[in-house]
Structure formats: C-alpha cells, structure tokens
Amino acid sequence: MREEGRRLCHRTGYRWLVRSIGFAARTKxxxxxxxxxxxxxxxxxxxASVKAIDLDRTxxxxxxxxxxxxxxxxxxxxxxxxxxxxxxxxxxxxxELAPLKAExxxxxxxxxxxxxxxxxxxxxxxxxxxxxxxxxxxxxxxxRTPLEEEPIVCxxxxxxxxxxxxxxxxxxxxxxxxxxxxxxxxxxxxxxxREIAANLQSLRELGSEVVYVPADVQDTSALxxxxxxxxxxxxxxTGIVHGAGxxxxxxxxxxxxxxxxxxxxxxxxxxxxxxxxxxxxxLALICLFSSVSARSGNAGQADYAMANEVLNKCAQAEAKRxxxxxxxxxxxxxxxxxxxxSPLLKKHFEQRGVNLIPLKEGxxxxxxxxxxxNGPVEVVIGGGSADRQTLIEGAVEKEWSAxxxxxxxxxxxxxxxxxxxxxxxxxxxxxxxxxxxxxxAAYPHLAVLQCQNLSVKKGIVAGENGSTEKRLILTCRDxxxxxAQATLSFELRGADGQxxxxxxxEMGIKAEVAPTCRAAESTSGGADWGWSLSDIYDRNxxxxxxxxxxxRELTGLVDEGAEAIFWHDDSTxxxxxxxxxxxxxxxxxxxxxxxxxxxTFGEPTLPTTxxxxxxxxxxxxxxxxxxxxxxxxxxxxxxxxxxxWLNEAGEIVAELRDVEMHIVANHGKED
Numbered sequence: 304m305r306e307e308g309r310r311l312c313h314r315t316g317y318r319w320l321v322r323s324i325g326f327a328a329r330t331k332x333x334x335x336x337x338x339x340x341x342x343x344x345x346x347x348x349x350x351a352s353v354k355a356i357d358l359d360r361t362x363x364x365x366x367x368x369x370x371x372x373x374x375x376x377x378x379x380x381x382x383x384x385x386x387x388x389x390x391x392x393x394x395x396x397x398x399e400l401a402p403l404k405a406e407x408x409x410x411x412x413x414x415x416x417x418x419x420x421x422x423x424x425x426x427x428x429x430x431x432x433x434x435x436x437x438x439x440x441x442x443x444x445x446x447r448t449p450l451e452e453e454p455i456v457c458x459x460x461x462x463x464x465x466x467x468x469x470x471x472x473x474x475x476x477x478x479x480x481x482x483x484x485x486x487x488x489x490x491x492x493x494x495x496x497r498e499i500a501a502n503l504q505s506l507r508e509l510g511s512e513v514v515y516v517p518a519d520v521q522d523t524s525a526l527x528x529x530x531x532x533x534x535x536x537x538x539x540x541t542g543i544v545h546g547a548g549x550x551x552x553x554x555x556x557x558x559x560x561x562x563x564x565x566x567x568x569x570x571x572x573x574x575x576x577x578x579x580x581x582x583x584x585x586l587a588l589i590c591l592f593s594s595v596s597a598r599s600g601n602a603g604q605a606d607y608a609m610a611n612e613v614l615n616k617c618a619q620a621e622a623k624r625x626x627x628x629x630x631x632x633x634x635x636x637x638x639x640x641x642x643x644x645s646p647l648l649k650k651h652f653e654q655r656g657v658n659l660i661p662l663k664e665g666x667x668x669x670x671x672x673x674x675x676x677n678g679p680v681e682v683v684i685g686g687g688s689a690d691r692q693t694l695i696e697g698a699v700e701k702e703w704s705a706x707x708x709x710x711x712x713x714x715x716x717x718x719x720x721x722x723x724x725x726x727x728x729x730x731x732x733x734x735x736x737x738x739x740x741x742x743x744a745a746y747p748h749l750a751v752l753q754c755q756n757l758s759v760k761k762g763i764v765a766g767e768n769g770s771t772e773k774r775l776i777l778t779c780r781d782x783x784x785x786x787a788q789a790t791l792s793f794e795l796r797g798a799d800g801q802x803x804x805x806x807x808x809e810m811g812i813k814a815e816v817a818p819t820c821r822a823a824e825s826t827s828g829g830a831d832w833g834w835s836l837s838d839i840y841d842r843n844x845x846x847x848x849x850x851x852x853x854x855r856e857l858t859g860l861v862d863e864g865a866e867a868i869f870w871h872d873d874s875t876x877x878x879x880x881x882x883x884x885x886x887x888x889x890x891x892x893x894x895x896x897x898x899x900x901x902x903t904f905g906e907p908t909l910p911t912t913x914x915x916x917x918x919x920x921x922x923x924x925x926x927x928x929x930x931x932x933x934x935x936x937x938x939x940x941x942x943x944x945x946x947x948w949l950n951e952a953g954e955i956v957a958e959l960r961d962v963e964m965h966i967v968a969n970h971g972k973e974d
Contacts, residue, residue: 354379357386382745383600397748398598398683398787400812403671414511415588416441416540418530418581420520420547420573423499424448426639426665427546427592432505433666434673440511441537443530444503445547448495449517457493466490512537520547520573526580540581542588544673545614547573552603563606570610574617586625590673591618591633595683598635611635615681622680630676637685639665660686701781705741707795709765709773716877717886718765720848723909729763730851731910732886732893734804738793739884739916741777742808746789750813757806757913763797774798787812832857832902844901845894849874853891855927857898864933864944865899867891871924885922889957892930892946896964899934900942906966908942914961922948922956940966 356375360368371387379385379393386394415438421427423446431442456469467486474481481489499515506513516529534540549569551562574591596604597611618633625631640649640659649659660668668684709718714727721730739751766773776796783789789810795803839845840852853875859866869891871879878887893910900908922928934944946959 353383355384357384359387359389361389363389395747396598399748401679401682403668403684413538414439414441415542416443416537417542417544417588418443418445418540418577419544420445420577421592422446422544422546423502423515424495425546426636426641426662427544428498428502429641429662430546430666430669431544432502432509434670435506435509435511437670437674439509440506442506442511442513443533443540444513444515445518445520445526446499446515447517447519448492448499450499450515451492451496453493453496463490463494466493520545521568521576523576523579526576530580540584540586542586542590543577543581544588544590544592545570545574545577546592548592548594548607548610550604550607552607554603555605558606566606567610570607571613574614578621586629588673589618589621589625589629589631590669591615593618593633593635593681595635595637595685598683618680627676630673631680632672632678633681634669634672635681635683636660636665637683640686658686660684701783702779703745703781704776704778707737707775707777709763709775711766711772714765716848716850716874720850721846722848723762723846727765729765729803730886730890731757731759731804731913732884732890734759734763734795735806735889735913735916736883736886737777737795738791738804738806738808740882741779741793742789742791742810743882745779745781745791746783746810749787749789749810751808751918752811752813753809754916755807755809755914757804757916759804759911760802763795763803775803783810830860832860832898834898834902839894839898844898844907847890847894850877851875851887851890851894853887854894858929859931860899860902862903863935864931865895865902866929866931867895869928869930869948870926879924884916884918884957888922888928888948889916889959892932892948892959893962893964895930896932896934896942896944896946896962899932899944900936900964900966903934904936904942904966908964909967910962911965912961912963913959914963915959917958917960918956919958920950920954920956923950926951928956 354376356372358368358371363371375385375387375393382395384396388394417431417440419427419431419442422431422442422444428444431440431444434440435442454470454473456473457466460466460469467490470486470489471481503513503515514533516526518525518529520526530540547569549566551558551566553562591614593611593614594607595601596608597615600608615633615635618631622629622631638657638659639662641662664686665684672678672682672684709729713719717730717733718727721728735754735757738757739754742751742754743749763773763775774797776798778794778796780792781789782791789808791808791810793804793806793808795805797803834844834857836852836854836856839854839857840847853869853871854867855870856868857865858868869888871887875887878885896910897908900906929949931947931949932944934942936942942964944959944962944964946962947955948957950956
C-alpha cells in the first residue's frame with residue numbers, strides 16, 4: 304500500500320491512483336447475487352459481511368493478534384480491505400484522481416520484444432497497435448484462435464447472415480447437415496480470423512515485426528517451445544502485456560466450479576505461465592490488464608473480480624522484487640466501448656449511467672501508463688469526465704452502524720456551552736459534523752459534496768448534570784459505486800429507539816476548481832442593530848456559552864437579512880478539528896439568523912431543518928470570516944434563511960441553504 308497525492312482530469316478520460324490512508328468506522332456488507340438479492344430471493348439487503356485483513360504480526364503473540372483482528376471486525380471501517388500495522392496504525396486502499404501523463408520516453412537499444420496475451424483481437428490489440436504508432440516493436444501475440452483459411456464461398460461476404468447462408472448452401476451441396484449452433488460457431492471463427500489478420504497487417508504497416516502464436520496462455524510447456532525459434536531470431540523478451548481474459552457472469556449460487564476456474568485461471572494461470580517462461584529474460588515492462596471490478600466488485604463477477612485483484616497484488620510484488628529497472632503496471636480498466644461490451648450491453652451501461660472508455664482515449668492511456676516508469680503500479684482508468692464518473696454497473700446498497708456516547712462530566716465546550724433552559728443539548732451543527740465525519744470515515748478517498756435535508760426530529764439532551772454516559776446509535780443506508788460516488792442516508796437515534804436526527808450526504812471526487820457558488824450581496828450598513836456583544840451573549844438573546852461565541856461584530860441589518868464578522872479565539876479553538884465542519888463557526892451563522900428573527904419580529908427561534916450544507920474551501924482559523932444571511936418569514940412560526948461564509952478575499956468557503964428556524968414560545972425572549 305502506498306500514499307500518492309495528485310488530482311487532475313485527463314480530457315474525457317480519468318484515472319485514479321491507489322493510495323492508502325487510515326480511518327475508523329464500522330463494517331459494511333456486500334451483495335451475494337448478481338441481481339442484488341439474497342439467496343432466499345427476497346430482500347436486497349445484503350446478508351454477508353466481507354473483509355480482508357492484512358495484519359503485521361511482528362512481535363505479536365497469538366492472543367494480541369486475535370485481539371487486533373477482533374477489534375477490526377467489531378469496530379473497524381466499512382471498507383473491504385485493511386492493513387493493520389505493528390504500531391497500531393490502520394491503512395486502507397483508497398483512490399485519488401490523478402493526472403494522466405502522455406509522454407513517451409525514447410527507449411535505448413533495439414526494438415522492444417513484447418510477449419502479449421490476448422493481443423491479436425479486441426482492446427488489447429488496439430492498445431498494442433497504439434503503442435506501435437509511437438515506437439517500432441517486435442511483437443509475439445498469443446491467442447486461443449488458430450489461424451485458418453476461410454472457405455472460398457465466404458470470401459467477400461461481410462455480414463453475419465450472409466456468411467451463414469453461404470456456409471449452409473455449401474453444406475447442403477456436399478449432402479451434409481449442420482446444426483444451427485455449429486453454423487454460428489463457424490461464422491464466429493471466420494470473423495475472428497479476419498480480425499486477427501487485419502490487426503497483424505496493421506501492425507506490420509506501422510513498421511513492427513509480428514508473430515502470432517495460437518496457444519493456451521496457461522500452457523507453460525507449449526509456450527516455452529513456441530518461444531524457442533522466436534528468441535533465436537529476435538533475442539530475449541523485454542516486456543509482457545497480459546490482456547487475456549474471459550467472462551462467465553452469474554451469481555455465486557448459480558456458478559459452477561468449471562465456470563469459475565475458466566474465468567479465474569485465464570487471468571491468474573495465464574500470468575503465472577507468462578512469468579515462468581520469461582524468468583530468465585531481462586524484462587523492462589510488465590503491464591497487466593486488470594479490471595475496476597477488482598477494486599469495487601461487480602454483481603455476477605466474483606471470479607473475475609478475484610482474478611483481477613490477484614493481478615493487482617502480483618504487480619505490486621513484482622514491482623518491489625524487480626526494482627526501478629522494470630516498469631510494472633496493473634491497469635484496472637472500466638468497461639470499454641468495444642471488446643467484450645456488446646451493443647446490447649453498451650445500451651444497458653448507458654441506461655445505468657456507466658461511462659464507457661472510448662477506444663482512442665483508452666489506448667492513449669495505455670501508452671501513457673506503459674511509458675510512465677515513475678508512476679504508481681496500480682491505477683484505475685475509466686471513461687467520462689470528472690463530473691460523470693460512474694465506473695461500474697449500478698451501485699450496491701449497504702447498511703452499517705456506529706455507536707456514539709455523550710461524555711460525562713466534565714462536559715466538553717460543544718455540550719457544556721450549548722444549554723437550553725439550563726440543560727446541555729447537542730447542537731444541530733454537532734449532528735451535522737458527526738454525519739460529515741462518518742461519511743468521510745466510510746469513504747476517505749471521496750469528498751463530501753453536500754449534506755442535505757438535515758432534520759431535527761427531537762433534541763438530544765445530555766444525562767442529568769452530565770453524570771451518566773448517554774448512548775446514541777448512528778445508522779447509515781449506504782449506496783456507492785465503490786469508487787467515485789456515494790450517497791449516504793443517516794439516522795441518529797437514542798438507545799431507546801427515539802429518532803433524533805436524519806440527513807443525507809452526497810460524496811464524490813472534488814473538482815480542482817470550486818463550483819460557482821451563489822454569492823450573497825453585502826448587507827453591511829442598513830439599520831442599526833442597537834446591541835453590543837454583551838447584549839447578545841449575556842442577556843439571553845443568545846444562549847450560547849464561550850465555546851460558541853464567534854460573533855465579533857454585527858455589521859449589517861436589513862429587512863431581508865444581516866451580516867456579521869466572525870473570529871475564533873481561545874474559547875472556540877476546540878472547533879478547529881481536522882475533517883469536520885468547524886461547528887462553532889457554522890453555528891455562528893445560526894446565531895445570526897436567530898438574532899435577525901429577534902430583531903425583526905421579536906421572537907426567538909431554533910433550527911429545525913437545514914436544506915443543505917456545502918463547503919468549497921477552508922474556513923480561516925486565525926482570520927476574520929464574513930457571514931451573510933438572507934432571511935424571510937413564512938407563516939406565523941417559521942423563518943427560512945440562506946447563509947454564506949466568505950474569507951478575506953471575498954471567496955465563498957461555506958454555505959447553508961434553506962435553513963428553517965421555528966419560533967420557540969417563552970424561550971430566550973429579550974429582557
């Protein structure tokens with residue numbers, strides 16, 4: 304596992320580095336059937352919890368190792384794969400958007416001699432052809448299809464139906480018979496032979512030398528024998544491209560052992576054979592065609608996902624073993640616009656919002672990766688742009704939960720300094736912070752784009768005098784494509800089942816440039832507030848203690864809104880915690896909305912709903928922040944406000960939209 308950190312998009316394609324970061328949350332589940340249902344055919348709720356734990360046992364007793372595994376299973380994160388370090392650290396693979404470099408470095412010496420499995424047809428052939436445009440190669444292409452002369456009656460006929468008619472007429476003329484499935488197989492062999500011949504011709508026209516070897520990529524003995532005369536003519540092999548692969552998509556319950564082996568062994572057994580027959584060769588390149596399903600899984604592809612993840616791990620091991628003299632890549636491809644994606648499947652992908660990799664962009668990405676000796680070993684490449692990044696069919700829905708405990712005495716500032724009617728009450732912004740942190744823990748490689756529809760169902764009051772620990776249950780219905788998008792629906796309940804808060808969090812790859820935000824017009828000036836800071840904080844207009852007192856100056860008041868300057872001091876420094884929302888600063892906006900309601904209508908309010916929260920930059924820690932609100936009263940008991948936070952440069956760094964605050968009778972009225 305490695306840490307990388309670059310973020311850029313490449314035209315209509317995009318690519319992720321696999322990196323590692325640590326976090327904590329709870330376990331999530333995966334579906335067991337291709338259609339997302341459980342084996343009983345009923346609910347789509349997953350019934351299996353799946354996790355791979357890589358534990359460094361250096362110096363650990365069996366009991367200590369068991370304890371660490373137990374803690375991970377009970378309270379670990381919702382990801383599938385985790386590494387537990389000897390120092391107590393916790394690492395998990397994550398993905399980060401990264402630049403795709405397209406420079407091709409000049410190779411020294413003669414032309415590279417590449418051994419390519421699956422390279423005579425499909426996307427592997429297209430990728431190798433693109434590489435041949437950049438440099439002269441010597442190519443050994445392995446394929447399962449033997450080259451045959453096609454029947455004379457088929458020459459000049461291009462369409463499938465015409466070929467079948469010609470073959471059927473020939474069979475009839477010979478007084479024989481043929482079953483329709485066999486007729487279809489003969490036509491398929493003719494079309495595959497034509498494709499191979501055309502690809503070989505294209506490569507030769509580009510200046511490369513090509514030998515086609517019809518062989519089973521898993522047959523080490525046959526490969527060794529076939530390579531003898533080629534080595535004698537061309538010298539040692541200098542690179543491997545392993546593109547061979549097959550599919551047999553079915554739910555695990557419906558898949559036979561033979562089908563599993565067919566899919567798994569083509570990838571894994573094929574790689575084993577390729578490495579075996581080149582063990583004495585000075586390899587400068589190993590490029591493996593893996594799949595995005597290895598990173599995220601895919602319904603019906605347990606065998607394919609497993610095989611490709613083995614390729615990923617083998618690539619990491621080979622890179623470490625061989626050192627900088629060999630460029631090793633494992634490319635986790637999303638679905639291509641071609642290859643194994645039929646027109647019917649392409650239409651299905653489009654309907655599901657899955658982006659196919661255009662052939663031109665995909666082959667360019669292959670060339671870029673194979674020439675990038677200093678880049679990461681394992682990458683994910685898909686089609687589409689940065690704002691449309693679904694890589695694999697559909698999203699898998701999971702459920703997971705976590706326990707939270709309100710602390711005992713002494714209470715922290717976020718609880719002790721938020722008292723309503725003398726009772727310590729969890730602020731709405733703390734619930735918002737919990738949801739954002741839980742989402743970030745579940746998907747550390749994604750950014751929180753928005754927290755929406757935060758609703759206060761019933762306030763959370765700490766135990767009497769804070770003397771007892773209060774238990775809360777955070778549950779999440781989690782829908783994610785496993786890579787670039789996630790939607791999490793949260794509920795926060797008490798131990799008694801009482802629903803306190805709900806919210807939805809949207810996550811994705813954050814763009815380099817912040818989205819254009821709705822700029823709030825300045826409301827500085829206007830009417831005089833007529834209140835000092837002591838008036839608002841010490842005379843019950845606001846009930847907030849020192850830990851939430853971020854308002855430093857009331858600078859504007861109009862009928863439609865207000866403006867104030869916020870600033871942190873030592874009392875509010877608790878709020879400056881990494882990975883959250885800066886609760887004190889966000890709560891300051893709610894305080895300003897409450898003050899506007901008091902000043903305009905003479906009625907105190909409390910927040911009940913936040914339409915959405917968005918962050919587009921970091922709230923300054925030691926500099927002033929301007930908060931502007933636009934508010935209106937709706938009906939007799941409710942105000943609705945739009946809140947915006949701006950840094951000194953006037954850039955919007957955070958927003959709350961559609962904040963509903965309801966009038967609270969006999970609470971916090973002016974003296």
